[in-house]
Amino acid sequence: xxxxxxxxxxxxxxxxxxxxxxxxxxxxxxxxxxxxxxxxxxxxxxxxxxxxxxxxxxxxxxxxxxxxxxxxxxxxxxxxxxxxxxxxxxxxxxxxxxxxxxxxxxxxxxxxxxxxxxxxxxxxxxxxxxxxxxxxxxxxxxxxxxxxxxxxxxxxxxxxxxxxxxxxxxxxxxxxxxxxxxxx
Numbered sequence: 001x002x003x004x005x006x007x008x009x010x011x012x013x014x015x016x017x018x019x020x021x022x023x024x025x026x027x028x029x030x031x032x033x034x035x036x037x038x039x040x041x042x043x044x045x046x047x048x049x050x051x052x053x054x055x056x057x058x059x060x061x062x063x064x065x066x067x068x069x070x071x072x073x074x075x076x077x078x079x080x081x082x083x084x085x086x087x088x089x090x091x092x093x094x095x096x097x098x099x100x101x102x103x104x105x106x107x108x109x110x111x112x113x114x115x116x117x118x119x120x121x122x123x124x125x126x127x128x129x130x131x132x133x134x135x136x137x138x139x140x141x142x143x144x145x146x147x148x149x150x151x152x153x154x155x156x157x158x159x160x161x162x163x164x165x166x167x168x169x170x171x172x173x174x175x176x177x178x179x180x181x182x183x184x
Contacts, residue, residue, distance in 0.1 A: 003071055006034040008091050013143045016092035016150065020139050024076040024085045031073050036091040037117060038066040039153070041128075041135045042075060045085035049075070051120040052170030063128045065157060067118035068094065070171045088135050090150065109158035110151075120168035127160040 006029050011018045017036070031050075042062040049058040050073035051066055058075070066072055076085055094102070094114070102111045113121075131153050138146050138153075157165075 001031040004029050004032045006032045008034050008036050010096075014146065015096045016090060018138055018146070019087075019089040019091075021076070021085070021087040021089075024079045024081050024083060025074060026081060029074060030077055031071060033069050033071045034091070035068045036093050037068060037114060038072075039090040039135075039157075040064050040066065040075060041088045041132065043086050043088070043132060043136075045076070045079070045083070045087065047075060047079055048073065048077060049122075050077075051168055054120060054168040054170035056168075061125070061128045061132070063123040063131070064168075065113070065117045065121045065123075067114070067120065067171075070118060070120060072120075072170075088139065090135070090138070090153075092150075110154045113154065113158035116167065118171060120170035121157075122166045122168055123157065123160055124164035124166070127157065127164045131156050 008017050010016055040062065042058065042060070044060055045062075046057065046059050049056050049062070049064070051064065052070050052072070062075070075087055079085060101107070102114065134149050134153050134156075138149050141149060
């Protein structure tokens with residue numbers, strides 16, 4: 001499977017992208033990368049999780065944070081149409097609120113979270129329970145409230161107990177650039 005670049009555009013009235021799938025996506029990009037951070041929440045569905053070098057299974061409630069340029073497989077890959085599946089995806093560039101936004105002292109925990117996301121992070125049950133409803137809420141909020149909710153979600157992820165946040169060890173520095181050049 002050839003690695004593909006996914007161009008991402010922010011959602012209308014937003015500085016980040018918010019996607020909601022209520023059924024399995026057929027076709028399109030499969031094994032792909034992009035320069036945005038990606039938060040994926042799958043309240044309903046099971047399948048194969050392939051992020052960088054990490055391959056495993058996921059169950060209902062999957063919650064992962066994927067760092068920029070970390071290749072990953074579409075979460076609905078290989079699933080037949082019609083099976084129960086729901087996915088909420090948030091994609092944001094590092095500079096989505098300006099070049100120095102994450103450098104503010106109040107955002108130190110989130111800055112550390114984003115640095116750790118380069119290997120992929122999987123969150124456990126207590127963190128999923130804490131933010132699942134917030135991620136659903138993003139889908140119906142006006143733009144300003146949606147931004148505040150996203151920042152609250154990021155802070156909750158950043159403060160997740162170590163026992164509830166597992167690094168997937170999915171990649172390493174330079175992996176995306178090396179993989180892109182070898183698959184061209």
